[in-house]
Amino acid sequence: MSNPVQLLERLSTVRGLRGSVLVSAADGLIVAESLMTGVDGRAVAALAASLMNRLRRATESAGRREPVFLQLQAQGGSVLATPCGPDLVLVAVAGPDANVGLARLEMLEAAGKVA
């Protein structure tokens, strides 16, 4: 497993990303974070983990196995999330100007290294 803080810092170089956080899927608590000020990391972690757990149940109920990537688009930007194995979730907060395609690639690569 690579150093999670280094992976999050690398993610923060993607244009438009306001930060990222590695969350424990079971309890919604932060494992590592790299967030800009003004982003409530604890709230993002708890809510994104809960959302990912529910999505996991939904996709499994539909016979579609694990979700791979979540992009939740809001008016002021997006919340991106991807599971890192069964125990962790990688969550990124993106502004409206973010390069979401590059963020997705970087997140999936980081998730593979963390899992």
Place this chain on the structure above:
Amino acid sequence: MRTVEPWVTEPLERFLAESSARLTLLMTSAGQVVAQHGFTRSVDVMTAAALGAAIMASTGEIAKLVGESNFLSLAHQGARQHVFLSAFETPRGRWIGLVVFDAESTVGLVQLFFERLVKELAAAAPQQVPEQQVLPENFERELNASLRALFGR
């Protein structure tokens, strides 16, 4: 959900909806129940309140031993159900919250929304009322009145 103090109702309803808690108990630090959700038997409420208050008192003593002023909260992880306990200040004195949750929620979510509940309770609390002295002759009457409010019986 049942409350002894009506101003607790709205913030507590919001907390329950957002946190997906199964059981919730708000009590004074002495173990006197202020509100409850999910309990069906009064004996369970009284037992949980007494145990919750005792746990917080015990951890308070441990905090002193290790040089902390107090521990704010603690979480017990179970196989299927978990317990979150937290003491907090209100305009009515120190209260304790006991929350039981399962796989529908997480400790992170419960903690997050509990902090919001504490803020909302502080804002909703009416101005300080003179504290009533608990006299032995009133104790049983007040206990019964609380139980009626909490269980509608």
